[in-house]
Amino acid sequence: MRRRSKNRIWLLWAILCVAAPVLAQPPRGPLVVSPQINADKTVTFRYLAPQANEVKLSGQFEKAPVAMTKGEQGIWSVTVGPIKLDIYPYSFQVDGVTVMDPANVAFFPNERFKASLVDVPGDTPLVHAMKNVPHGSINYEYYPSLEGTTGSLVVYTPAGYDQNPATKYPVYYLISGTTDTEETFFKVGKTNLILDNLIAEGKAKPMIIVMPYGNIAARVAEQKGGTKPADPTVRDGADAVKRANDFATDLVSRVIPYVEKNYRTFANRENRAIGGFSRGGGQTLRTAFSNMDKFAWVCAYSSYLSPDEMERSYKPLVTNPDNTNKQLKLLWVSVGSDDFLYKGTVEFIDYLKARKVNYKSLITDGGHTWMNVKHYVAETTPLLFR
């Protein structure tokens, strides 16, 4: 018994000492289980805050924050739903302060906000579910980027990549949204699991997916000057123009050569696709339309270019649609009917139609969310490299 007590004591001390400098709630507090998925697909969220006056749940499955109730031991809780089966970002608002769920490891990588993720699984597995199929690998890579800086990539290689050293693969360059990071398509979009499932079912061709970081100019500034990124949401001025150009320059002149040197790829336009969400969709369209010799497959998720930008910057594409249609194997545009970009996207689709530029479009329910992004990835990857 002496030993056991000692073990118990120094393990509790281990938590206390490692955690104390970074914890407000007592590390010896009760184990909080959150989120808890119930059999009826309702979800119970819990947060330990004995001193708080008000705790709310904010989740993309709810239109507005939901009040939580204080219970025993200062654990606040609320049960919501049943909610539509999917993965949702959520956070708690504790006396007006937004916090992630300390009991949940799943997080949303982003430069401007912190959120946790809740996965409400289906009895029939959803397209992003972890199934008993061969799994690919996610690789974090460093590559030589602009101005002598080092960039980061997340790269998906399909199951069997390591076992078939003679096999080459096409590559899908997939760009996340404003203030997202190179991790977001992996951690939130579950792109690796979606492709594992589609490839196992023979619905998508085995492919490499390269997920870059979107705000190259900021990373260069940070590494060169030791200063933090400029505000990536400010679109005007020289800095914004530099950011837009730097992304395309970095992708074409640094990322693609790195990937094609270090992975077994088919290095031609017919085997390169580019796609992205929100800001990444705009970067996709601008990079593709400026580099028609590099990409034959183009996917814009919840994003578009305005007709006047098309007229001003990409005139040759729309004045010679037959040539454009020969070059582009796929030009995909999708958006949710509740997306604040819905109107502009429909305007873009109508413009392409009027200009006789071939495209595929999909209008879904929902808004400008990663729930929709996962759906669009699952719809488009089976079309690529056919």
Next chain:
Amino acid sequence: MRRRSKNRIWLLWAILCVAAPVLAQPPRGPLVVSPQINADKTVTFRYLAPQANEVKLSGQFEKAPVAMTKGEQGIWSVTVGPIKLDIYPYSFQVDGVTVMDPANVAFFPNERFKASLVDVPGDTPLVHAMKNVPHGSINYEYYPSLEGTTGSLVVYTPAGYDQNPATKYPVYYLISGTTDTEETFFKVGKTNLILDNLIAEGKAKPMIIVMPYGNIAARVAEQKGGTKPADPTVRDGADAVKRANDFATDLVSRVIPYVEKNYRTFANRENRAIGGFSRGGGQTLRTAFSNMDKFAWVCAYSSYLSPDEMERSYKPLVTNPDNTNKQLKLLWVSVGSDDFLYKGTVEFIDYLKARKVNYKSLITDGGHTWMNVKHYVAETTPLLFR
């Protein structure tokens, strides 16, 4: 101008719509720069909280939380240091609520608390610094674990691994601490950058490093029963015993076979090392001493086994030290003089000495921290596989 304004508006809207459900502070608020490393190695931390009454900074570079001051636009700030050059976990306490730094993407993966990370770089790069050397790759892998569940691994492959398809490598199995995850040695320990630097300088042999998740029983329970992990800090009872045994069983019967099937390894005990921090150090010693045919190199960072557990469970090792010394190429034990495990670790070292079991030990400054773990990894990896 029309276009520009429209762009500005819908980009701000993009942030608002994506962020609003998970943000308390207005997404259109000022860009907060935090942390900011100043030229004199002081660090300025900032947090936007117009409604807060009190904001404090908690960091492992300070003994106690430091009060922050409210400034313009509701941005709280404090400048600390100069502080010792290293990477430190920190968080903010906003009216008593612990929050990560929303302006900082670098985070500490853990099951019980949330913290951000600040890296105060040296003018001469530290051992974990990103240098202009060949970089290895970090791979996230799924493997078939116990009871039909799927486990997660983070695997480091050294630079050149993909370019030298005939080369085989030794493997270091490296286990993180209590409530850490399989990501902690990568995201906090910077093990990949430390090895990139040591290998580039010829100080460490190129090796594969496999970073497993420590709480296998909890993950099995979660996947099988849909229930959340049992409290990993409770050490008594059948559940705790099951956790300890399941880890060793999973590592030896599932992780090692998966790694040796999917990576180019030397599959023998002389080319397998095992090490870990805190709970992971205990798992290291128990797994190694129970599987002397599997590992020849053993590293315990800030952890130990008690003499009575050694006597009870590993008697043959200490009654025949000559044989043990022939088998173990390295038995490493290190701890900080301020570590709450210091006394027990010294007791373990004295016990090994009295029993004539060969070991290498290192006593450093500091406590039970990841700053020390990085130091121990840098000290021990050059000794492995020699």
